[in-house]
Amino acid sequence: MRILSVIDSFKGSMTSQEANLxxxxxxxxxxxxxxxxxxxxxxxxxxxxxxxxxxxxxHTVTGxxxxxxxxxxxxxxxxxxxxxxxxxxxxxxKVPVDQLDPYLHTSYGVGEQIRLVLDYGVTEIMLGLGGSAxxxxxxxxxxxxxxxxxxxxxxxxxxxxxxxxxxxxVDFSEVDPRLQQTNFSILTDVTNPLCGPNGAAYVFGAxxxxxxxxxxxxxQAMNQYRAVIETELATRVQxxxxxxxxxxxxxxxxxYFKANVSxxxxxxxxxxxxxxxxxxxxxxITGEGKLDLQSLQGKVPIGIYQLATAQAKQTLFVSxxxxxxxxxDPTFEQALFLPIVDHVTxxxxxxxxxxxxxxxxxxxxxxxIDYGKSLNID
Numbered sequence: 001m002r003i004l005s006v007i008d009s010f011k012g013s014m015t016s017q018e019a020n021l022x023x024x025x026x027x028x029x030x031x032x033x034x035x036x037x038x039x040x041x042x043x044x045x046x047x048x049x050x051x052x053x054x055x056x057x058x059h060t061v062t063g064x065x066x067x068x069x070x071x072x073x074x075x076x077x078x079x080x081x082x083x084x085x086x087x088x089x090x091x092x093x094k095v096p097v098d099q100l101d102p103y104l105h106t107s108y109g110v111g112e113q114i115r116l117v118l119d120y121g122v123t124e125i126m127l128g129l130g131g132s133a134x135x136x137x138x139x140x141x142x143x144x145x146x147x148x149x150x151x152x153x154x155x156x157x158x159x160x161x162x163x164x165x166x167x168x169x170v171d172f173s174e175v176d177p178r179l180q181q182t183n184f185s186i187l188t189d190v191t192n193p194l195c196g197p198n199g200a201a202y203v204f205g206a207x208x209x210x211x212x213x214x215x216x217x218x219x220q221a222m223n224q225y226r227a228v229i230e231t232e233l234a235t236r237v238q239x240x241x242x243x244x245x246x247x248x249x250x251x252x253x254x255x256y257f258k259a260n261v262s263x264x265x266x267x268x269x270x271x272x273x274x275x276x277x278x279x280x281x282x283x284x285i286t287g288e289g290k291l292d293l294q295s296l297q298g299k300v301p302i303g304i305y306q307l308a309t310a311q312a313k314q315t316l317f318v319s320x321x322x323x324x325x326x327x328x329d330p331t332f333e334q335a336l337f338l339p340i341v342d343h344v345t346x347x348x349x350x351x352x353x354x355x356x357x358x359x360x361x362x363x364x365x366x367x368x369i370d371y372g373k374s375l376n377i378d
């Protein structure tokens with residue numbers, strides 16, 4: 001059987017590549033084709049760099065807490081392109097859960113990464129948005145590239161703490177001029193605006209350590225920062241699709257960089273020939289760490305299923321947690337669901353053993369499938 005393994009990352013447990021290789025190890029008696037995938041969040045660098053036969057490189061930048069952090073990026077020499085992801089330099093996985101606090105986390109390191117890859121002479125930068133610990137609207141990112149922010153008393157605002165409510169004016173005159181000769185694209189499946197009830201603070205604040213009582217104040221501060229940026233640049237982008245992605249980094253990418261925005265899955269499907277790979281397969285295996293009804297809102301595995309169904313291909317979902325309501329949804333009557341956790345355990349333990357659990361679950365499932373085939377029952 002020819003099997004296409006196109007699994008998204010299990011956040012904090014295994015990357016797309018690691019999950020796909022687990023499938024390949026488990027099903028060695030089948031023809032397994034692996035296809036790294038990502039939606040712009042964690043794993044985007046690995047997935048895209050592998051697809052374009054690029055190479056991984058690393059350098060040291062400022063992490064979300066203001067400490068030095070070694071991060072990776074993808075270099076595709078043939079395309080003169082750098083592949084970055086916010087999850088590397090400003091990622092939520094870089095911060096202990098009990099230390100999450102958006103007032104104390106910056107996107108400064110993302111801006112440093114952009115400046116460093118420009119030293120390689122790249123003319124195109126692909127930035128995956130997702131998995132950030134920040135809600136700074138790209139304040140730190142553009143600051144690292146030369147922007148200077150002032151308060152009402154004309155004092156220069158520091159990198160940390162994040163004080164968007166003090167932003168009164170901004171000077172872009174010292175921003176790296178090489179940015180004007182660089183094409184930027186952002187990958188995200190988030191369509192939220194920057195501010196308001198569907199904005200970065202209200203929708204993503206809780207998971208990044210923002211207390212509910214602070215949502216309104218933080219949103220007001222973000223709106224003040226937005227107004228300063230949009231006034232200075234004579235633009236209106238806060239409602240653009242993805243402006244609220246990655247804690248508002250999408251906003252600065254729209255406002256200053258005039259970045260092209262694409263759905264992560266759609267971009268990879270179009271540029272990485274995913275449709276052709278599905279057509280050549282007998283079975284498609286996809287999944288991520290958790291599958292529930294929220295997965296219907298643009299998650300990668302659902303998009304993979306839709307692409308496979310369009311070509312009458314069977315899909316097997318694998319996940320650490322599968323909501324029974326999703327299995328009962330008539331939309332997935334042509335799909336199979338396989339949970340990979342087979343015993344009572346802690347979340348931390350399950351995440352550490354992700355590749356092993358995936359291998360074991362698939363071996364068991366395909367032993368049963370292969371045995372059923374051997375019975376030759378009509």
